Amino acid sequence: MKGVLLVNLGSPESPTAKDVKPYLDEFLMDERVIDAPKWLRAFLVKGIILQTRPKKSAKAYAKIWWEEGSPLIVLSERFANKVQQHTKMPVALGMRYGKMTIKNALQELKEKGVDEVLLVPLYPHYAMSSFETVVVKVLEEQQQYFPEMEVTTLPAFYKNADYIQALSESIKDGLKDFDYDHILFSYHGIPERHIRKSDPTRFHCKIDGSCCKINSVAHNTCYRHQVYDTTEMVKAYLGLPEEQVSSSFQSRLAGDPWLKPYTDFEFVRLAKEGKKRLAVITPAFVSDCLETLEEIAMEGKEQFMEAGGENYKHIPCMNDNEAWVKVMAKWVNEWEATGELAVTPST
Numbered sequence: 112m113k114g115v116l117l118v119n120l121g122s123p124e125s126p127t128a129k130d131v132k133p134y135l136d137e138f139l140m141d142e143r144v145i146d147a148p149k150w151l152r153a154f155l156v157k158g159i160i161l162q163t164r165p166k167k168s169a170k171a172y173a174k175i176w177w178e179e180g181s182p183l184i185v186l187s188e189r190f191a192n193k194v195q196q197h198t199k200m201p202v203a204l205g206m207r208y209g210k211m212t213i214k215n216a217l218q219e220l221k222e223k224g225v226d227e228v229l230l231v232p233l234y235p236h237y238a239m240s241s242f243e244t245v246v247v248k249v250l251e252e253q254q255q256y257f258p259e260m261e262v263t264t265l266p267a268f269y270k271n272a273d274y275i276q277a278l279s280e281s282i283k284d285g286l287k288d289f290d291y292d293h294i295l296f297s298y299h300g301i302p303e304r305h306i307r308k309s310d311p312t313r314f315h316c317k318i319d320g321s322c323c324k325i326n327s328v329a330h331n332t333c334y335r336h337q338v339y340d341t342t343e344m345v346k347a348y349l350g351l352p353e354e355q356v357s358s359s360f361q362s363r364l365a366g367d368p369w370l371k372p373y374t375d376f377e378f379v380r381l382a383k384e385g386k387k388r389l390a391v392i393t394p395a396f397v398s399d400c401l402e403t404l405e406e407i408a409m410e411g412k413e414q415f416m417e418a419g420g421e422n423y424k425h426i427p428c429m430n431d432n433e434a435w436v437k438v439m440a441k442w443v444n445e446w447e448a449t450g451e452l453a454v455t456p457s458t
Contacts (some may be wrong), residue, residue, distance in 0.1 A: 114201040114225030115443045116216055116262075117191050118245045119233045119398060121206030123183035126172035132165040138208045142198075143244040145364075152207055152450065168401075175404040183400040184211065187233070189431040190398065190439075196439030200447055201225055207245050214252045215294055228253075229446050230264045231439070233326065233343065233397050235274065236332040238301050238307055239268040268454040269337040277434040278341075279348040282335070285426030286378055291390040293355050293381055296345075297407060298338040298372045299395040300360035302367050306335055335370055341394055357381075361393075374407070375414055382418035389415055390424045397435070399428045400452055 115367045123134040139156045149157065174180075184206070203224040205216030222241060232245040246264055253260050268274045286294075292383040303318050310316040311312055315329035322329075323336040330336045342358045345351075361374035372380075381389060391411060393403045408425035415423050429435040442453045 112200075112224045112228045113447050114203065114220040114223065114283065115194070115198070115229045115231060116213075116231055116249065117126050117187070117194070117202065117204045117231050117248065119187045119204070119206055120183060120214060120241070120400065121211065122183050123169075123172060123399075124210060126169050128165040128169045131169045131172065132161055134202075134209055135165060136161060136166065141240075141244055143239045143247070145303075146305070148238070148253040149293065149415050154260045168207060170424045174409065177351065182404060183398050184357075186398040186430045187254060188380075189434065193431055193436040194439050194443070196312070197436065198267070198444050198447070200443065201217060202256055203332060203442075205230065207248060211246075213249055214256060217249075217252055217257050217260065226259055226260055228262045229443055230262050231443070232264070234268060234395070235269040236298075236334050236337040237269075237301075237309070237332050238382045239305050241299070241302055242267055242334075243309075257272060263446070263452070264444075266331075267337060268442075269341050271454045273438045275341070275344045277347055277429060277432075277438045278394060279345045280434055281429045282426055284322060284346065285392075285424070286390060288410055289422075289424050291355070291424070292388045293357070294351060294390045294392065295374070296338075296342045296358040297361050297377075297380070297411075298358065298370075298393070300369045300373070301334055302364075304367060306333060306370070309333065315339035328381070331360060342379075345380055345394070360427060361406060361455050374411070378411055378414040378420075379418040382415055382420040387420055388422040389420055390426060391428045393428060396428050398430055403428060419424075 124130040129403045137339055145152050153418040175182055179183055187204055191202055195202040201220055203219045206210060207214040210344060222449040230249050232242045234241045249262060253262050283335055306318055308314050309332040310329045310352060312329050316322055316333055323339055330359040341357060346356050359372045359377040360370040393407055412423040445451060445453045
């Protein structure tokens, strides 16, 4: 029997330092998030970051927390429930970090008789700190606790035509009645070294702007290439003027260079260049979360306005909108019927 496992990032149990601390510990100790030797990672995370970050992060979570709980969890649950309504297969939801575990989600599927699982990491783009760590964790849990299960993974869907249409239409809806003079696609940032580590050729990715335009197998695992592809395809679908669109990267840690340009720098630059009405989109996420709701919708607005901007709009993620639900249902149902994946890697 076939079933579907949707996996998103995860969340603390509550917006308190007490609950944020173990969540951050699990997240930051992931070797695919902070890819330092274990002893150094433990020193940085447990010895430095966890001494101050939980209290600061808890305040940020408190600003965006809903009565029902974490927005990311609530929105992911709504999405999973709606997808379930469009398929006969059991659909389970797990989180990479936190108490809503992947193991529990696999157990839920097992109890319903599932022995063939379609794993759907809810990330459009491939990155070792998001997509890859989900796949690795699921396979670890499957091999240890559910050896009778077979797992098939839906590849990153960043340029699938159905996804681009759903994303573009949601952006179009978000832009209604907003007279923008610039649209910023802000993607989650990653260290530049992650790009090089994910390059199977070990030589293609130079992060110089040119390699992303030269066809290579490296693009299947190159986050930078994939996010710029998404921007270009949405821009083409919506007919957006070249000079009114740009991409940037948010949420970085101090230390090594991360992908540029940095979103917070772009808020200031765009305002000082005379852009007064800015729309911001966060297509690295399919569900709104701390990064989109606090860092971009709240802090980003403040940074842009302080630098001289006059009007700012954060366009929500697709969340549980019907078009996105139907796209996912189409993909999982095609897999059930044919065993084929609607989304295939680029060549």
